[in-house]
Amino acid sequence: MPRTPSAPAGAAEAAADGILGGHRDRGSAPPPRTAEEAVATARAYAESVSDGVIERDRAGNAPVAELARLDASGLLAITVPRSLGGPELGAAALAEVIRTIAAVDPAIAQVPQGHFLFCDVLAVWGTARQQRALFGEVLGGARFGNGLAERGGLHGQDLRTRLHGFPDGGGSGPHLTGRKYYTTGSLTARWIGVSALDDVGRLVLAFVRRDAPGVHVGDDWNVMGQRATVSGTATFEDVPADPGLVVRYARAFEVPQQLGARAQLVHAAIQTGIAGGALRDASEFVRTRARPFFEAATAGWAHTAGEDPHTIYRYGQLATKVRAAEALLASAAATLEEIGRVPADPAAAARGSLAVAQAKAFASDVAAEVTTDLFSLSGASATDEKYDLSRHWRNARTHASHDPVAWKYHHVGNFMLNDVLPPNHGQL
Known part of the structure; x- marks a missing residue:
């Protein structure tokens, strides 16, 4: 993602407009428009990955090909609001889609859990520009990885990751620094939603490209179950963050x-x-x-x-x-x-x-x-x-x-x- 120069308030949000969203990856299907279509798609997808579930469990590697098929299925866009081009299917459809896949491979079913959370965050708390840019990406086959949890603090919400240069800007713009664990789905995602504290100690959620400079996602996931989630460590080393793709997340919990x-x-x-x-x-x-x-x-x-x-x-x-x-x-x-x-x-x-x-x-x-x-x-x-x-x-x-x-x-x-x-x- 191109680095966005520092900009005053208002212009910062406009930076999100520079994201090329809305295109659909080659081979990606449009999202199912009804709950029945979504569940039928989930059943077909689950059947397509059923033969390899034992091998995936034993290997513990990222199921790259299987997740690429999930990304291309259209299922990841089922909760995108209608006003932004999605079907805006409800919680019942989402639960049944996940349950259907989990009955075959719960590790794959867990991979988009953070993705659907971030879709909700954007739908409720995202700016119009953030919604257009990032939902456009989702409709095009993109998936959000999870960069929320950390190790080493007093508890799971004791964050050490920082977004410097936000909200006031300065220098070369916001930069993200920190270390996350349990980063389910991030290894193969296009975007990662990263929780951090800004310069005034407020909780924010920054969306950065998986391939952005300074983003490193590892495969140090060595656990007894849910192995194919590959939910290991991700580090963010002075990662340039687009200020127009930073959600002021603290408001959601007030x-x-x-x-x-x-x-x-x-x-x-x-x-x-x-x-x-x-x-x-x-x-x-x-x-x-x-x-x-x-x-x-x-x-x-x-x-x-x-x-x-x-x-x-x-x-x-x-x-x-x-x-x-x-x-x-x-x-x-x-x-x-x-x-x-x-x-x-x-x-x-x-x-x-x-x-x-x-x-x-x-x-x-x-x-x-x-x-x-x-x-x-x-x-x-x-x-x-x-x-x-x-x-x-x-x-x-x-x-x-x-x-x-x-x-x-x-x-x-x-x-x-x-x-x-x-x-x-x-x-x-």
Whole structure:
């Protein structure tokens, strides 16, 4: 991205107009226009990447080709506002798209989580020029990578990354310096949204090109699950930032908002997808590979593993819990659709946040239970590494570690018992 010279207020925002947005990459599809089309596209995409899921899990490398197909599918533009050329599909469509992909490969499903968050930020808090420029990029097949989290501070929001030369400018214009971790999707993204503090200590979100001078994204992601997210370290060494592409992000947390709830809805969909995918694979293994326990067989109760009465009972329990997780996810998404991107008041923000908290917490518990009991249903042969069935548990546990389920149940209980609203105007 060309370096933008220092400019006074007003002219700084005009710098965003210099971005060439709106073109569609060769081979990129237009976004689906309805929820039904979006889910059908997600199913086709998930099917196209299903054969390589075990290899991707074992290798832990960035799934470059698979993510290029995701970028070209049009799915990343489904939440772009209609006024800016997108279909502006709601939370229900987004949740079902993510759940569908996560049931096949939750690592790939997690890659655009930050992307959809940034689309919401731009839709609510972006200037008209920022919206035209960056949504034009998204409609053209671009994806936003995540540059939010850091290591080493007192807590996850203790930021050390700085945007120097903003908001007042000076010198050669704003420059970004810092180090991020858990940078899901950034290795293969076109743009990275980077949170930082400006010269007066206010939270901002700067959008910089992945290939900008001074941006370095590594592959030091060595964890037990969600390996293909490659959510390692990104460093920003005096990166020139376009002042017209800096969102004054602090404002979002000073009023009732649904950014956190909508971001968490994607996480809830990933956990729900993991649970459904594990149940599907358990069913396949029981029906095609497992043997009945000898007591059931010798008693004449079961000629196949699927006829074992204990297996039938436990599978029925797990299937019911997965269905409940799916229903709770759909209910939370419907609540967010009713509230909209901008809640009317703190009570509405709390309602959306708590609905998603329940869906996320329950889905995380169910995913952990199904991915564990998969092996008791399927028997010892299911532990053979050639089947890689342990990936379901590893993915569920790794993904759930993002934020404690206990705090979500705490906020739900505290509201219902004591009328205490969630913190940060609805951010959970």
